[in-house]
Each structure stands twice: as C-alpha cells, then as structure tokens.
Amino acid sequence: MGDVIVVTSGKGGVGKTTTSANIGTGLAAAGHNVVLVDTDIGLRNLDVVMGLENRIVYDIVDVTSGNCRLRQALIKDKRYENLYLLPAAQTKDKTAVNPEQMKALALELKNEFDYAIIDCPAGIEQGFRNAIAGADRAIVVTTPEVSAVRDADRIIGLLEAADLKNPRLIINRIRPAMVKRGDMMDISDIMDILAIDLIGVVPDDESIVISTNRGEPAVSDNSSHAGEAYRRITRRIQGEEVPLMNLEAPDGFMDKVKKFFGMR
Amino acid sequence: MLGYREEEESLLEFISRMLGKESSSKNIAKERLRLVLVHDRSDISPQMLNSLKEDLIKVISNYMDIDESALEVNLSQEDREVALVANIPVIRMRRDYASKDKVQL
Numbered sequence: 351m352g353d354v355i356v357v358t359s360g361k362g363g364v365g366k367t368t369t370s371a372n373i374g375t376g377l378a379a380a381g382h383n384v385v386l387v388d389t390d391i392g393l394r395n396l397d398v399v400m401g402l403e404n405r406i407v408y409d410i411v412d413v414t415s416g417n418c419r420l421r422q423a424l425i426k427d428k429r430y431e432n433l434y435l436l437p438a439a440q441t442k443d444k445t446a447v448n449p450e451q452m453k454a455l456a457l458e459l460k461n462e463f464d465y466a467i468i469d470c471p472a473g474i475e476q477g478f479r480n481a482i483a484g485a486d487r488a489i490v491v492t493t494p495e496v497s498a499v500r501d502a503d504r505i506i507g508l509l510e511a512a513d514l515k516n517p518r519l520i521i522n523r524i525r526p527a528m529v530k531r532g533d534m535m536d537i538s539d540i541m542d543i544l545a546i547d548l549i550g551v552v553p554d555d556e557s558i559v560i561s562t563n564r565g566e567p568a569v570s571d572n573s574s575h576a577g578e579a580y581r582r583i584t585r586r587i588q589g590e591e592v593p594l595m596n597l598e599a600p601d602g603f604m605d606k607v608k609k610f611f612g613m614r
Numbered sequence: 615m616l617g618y619r620e621e622e623e624s625l626l627e628f629i630s631r632m633l634g635k636e637s638s639s640k641n642i643a644k645e646r647l648r649l650v651l652v653h654d655r656s657d658i659s660p661q662m663l664n665s666l667k668e669d670l671i672k673v674i675s676n677y678m679d680i681d682e683s684a685l686e687v688n689l690s691q692e693d694r695e696v697a698l699v700a701n702i703p704v705i706r707m708r709r710d711y712a713s714k715d716k717v718q719l
Contacts (some may be wrong), residue, residue: 378635495643496646496647496650497645499645500650500654503651503654503655504654507655529640531638531642532638532639532640532641532701533638533639534639534640535640535643535644536640539644543644543647543648543651587669
C-alpha cells in the first residue's frame with residue numbers, strides 16, 4: 351500500500367504547487383512509483399510547473415465521475431517514467447468532486463503507486479476538504495510572513511480536527527540575509543508559534559523561477575540551492591534523518607564592522 | 615536601476631538601529647502573530663471555552679453559589695494584551711465552606 355501525502359497551506363502563493371512538483375519528482379528520482387494529483391479544480395497549475403500542459407486529455411473530474419478510467423487520465427512525466435500526473439479539471443469548479451470520491455480515488459492510487467502527492471488548493475472550503483479526504487499524512491507549507499504563518503496555524507487546527515495528526519512543516523522562501531539582520535522570522539520563531547515538526551526549509555532562490563519557466567522542477571537541478579533543500583525533504587519523507595541545510599548568509603561588510611566593534 | 619537587493623543592511627539602517635529607533639521587524643511580526651493567534655485558536659474550538667466554563671463553575675461553586683445561566687467567559691483584546699474576561703454573578707456565599715476541611719473539586 352502506498353502513502354498519500356497532501357501538500358497544503360491555507361494561504362495561496364506560498365509554494366504548494368512548486369513543493370508538490372519537487373517532492374514528487376524527487377521521490378521518483380529515488381526510484382519510487384509516484385503520482386502527482388492536482389486538486390485545484392478550475393485553477394490547475396501543476397501541469398505547467400511539470401511542463402506537461404500539452405499532454406492533457408482527461409482530468410480528475412473525468413476519473414471521479416466515471417468518464418474514463420484512471421489509467422487513461424494519468425500523464426507520464428517527460429523525464430521519469432515512474433512519475434505520473436493526474437491533472438485538475440480547468441473548466442469545472444471545486445464542487446465537481448466530493449470527499450467520498452476523493453477517498454475512493456486515493457485508495458485506487460495507493461494500490462498502484464508508492465506515493466501519491468496531493469496538491470491542495472488555497473482556502474479552507476470544499477477544495478481543501480476534498481484534497482485532505484483520502485490523505486494519510488499532511489505537509490503544511492508556509493513562508494516567514496505573518497499572513498502565511500497565521501493561515502498555516504488555522505490549517506494545522508483543521509487537519510488535526512480531521513484526524514490528520516502530526517502534519518509536517520516546510521518553511522519556504524527563507525532569506526538568510528534578512529533573517530540575519532532581524533527583519534525576517536527565522537526557523538525557531540515559526541516553530542515556536544506553530545508547534546509542529548519541521549520537515550524542511552527552502553531558501554528563496556531565483557532558480558525556482560527559472561525552473562518553473564522551463565517546466566522542470568528544481569529538485570533535478572544539482573546546482574540549485576532550493577533544489578538541494580527539496581532533495582533533503584524528499585529523503586526525510588522516506589524516513590531518513592538528514593540535517594538541515596546551512597542557510598547562514600556569508601558575512602557582509604557591516605557584519606565585519608559589527609564584529610570588529612564586538613557587537614555580535 | 616530597479617530590482618531588489620537583500621544583502622546587508624546599509625550603514626544608515628545600522629546606525630538608526632544602534633540609536634534604538636526601531637525594534638527589529640521580526641519581533642513586531644512575532645508579537646502581532648502571538649496576539650492574532652490567541653483569537654484564531656479560540657475561534658477554532660468553542661468547546662474549549664465551554665469546558666473551561668464548566669470547570670470554572672465547579673471550582674467556584676465550592677466557595678459560593680453562582681448564577682450559572684448568566685455566567686459569561688470571553689477573550690477580550692485591548693491594544694497589546696489579550697485577557698480572559700469572566701463575568702460571574704454571585705447569588706450568595708456558601709455558609710458551609712468554613713466547616714469543610716478541604717475543598718472538593
């Protein structure tokens with residue numbers, strides 16, 4: 351039986367889709383059979399992040415409503431033949447699927463794959479309820495901003511109320527130089543507030559924009575800083591213990607001045 | 615030239631911080647989050663407030679008779695403080711309290 355992992359956040363734009371794409375690709379690179387499921391019906395995006403937008407024939411609503419079989423809707427990845435995408439429908443809305451159908455779908459996916467990564471839509475309404483319905487575990491993505499952390503806190507409460515215990519946290523878009531000068535909450539600040547276990551920290555990195563432009567997740571790019579962070583997260587998902595990346599900003603001119611005066 | 619630069623703080627920012635003009639924005643963020651989450655979290659579970667209410671009634675009833683139906687427990691926020699505010703109408707003091715050896719919870 352495979353593992354169904356939902357990637358969620360509450361707030362939009364914190365990197366759920368990018369995270370789903372990278373985790374899924376990373377797990378496939380490690381040799382697992384993986385399916386990525388886009389549940390953001392009406393606003394599908396995982397297809398473009400994966401660079402698979404031209405190959406869509408059927409979508410998740412076709413599967414849950416019995417229009418086609420699961421196999422017909424799955425799109426094989428460009429690079430990894432053990433990685434598939436089940437795209438969201440673009441012309442319908444979130445009420446086109448219900449939690450019961452999602453549970454049945456998750457069960458079917460678990461029989462065929464080692465991992466199913468569910469990309470959850472923003473919000474706490476039916477799209478969210480659908481996305482978490484069949485999940486075994488949850489990953490909450492946040493960024494070091496007041497609004498994103500607040501929404502993550504709300505989502506954690508809802509996940510636990512839905513019996514998805516011990517969600518794991520990814521802190522995305524950390525900017526080490528800002529943390530260093532006290533203008534961005536750091537890992538321990540956010541962990542104190544949210545009080546759940548961390549599964550990874552991803553630095554803010556231009557390579558994510560570039561890899562999204564190309565439709566090739568950064569996790570396969572060995573020179574990408576964020577890609578390295580996702581490689582480590584992928585290993586942790588498989589149960590390995592991996593140290594956090596060193597995100598210390600190098601000393602700049604002002605740090606040297608401060609050190610000289612004994613101020614740090 | 616446009617585009618952001620997030621490197622080290624400028625000399626001006628450094629000096630103004632040393633002069634104590636502003637606390638780091640991260641601490642402001644943390645403090646604001648702390649306050650807002652007290653409310654958010656209490657909104658998630660009215661059950662919690664309810665069982666708190668029941669426990670309060672149990673404890674206070676050992677000392678005095680209170681009007682349980684009029685009892686109110688709420689969170690209130692004033693500026694930078696969050697407080698638990700309870701309004702508990704007392705009907706009468708319990709006369710038997712003095713004779714008890716120990717308060718039974």
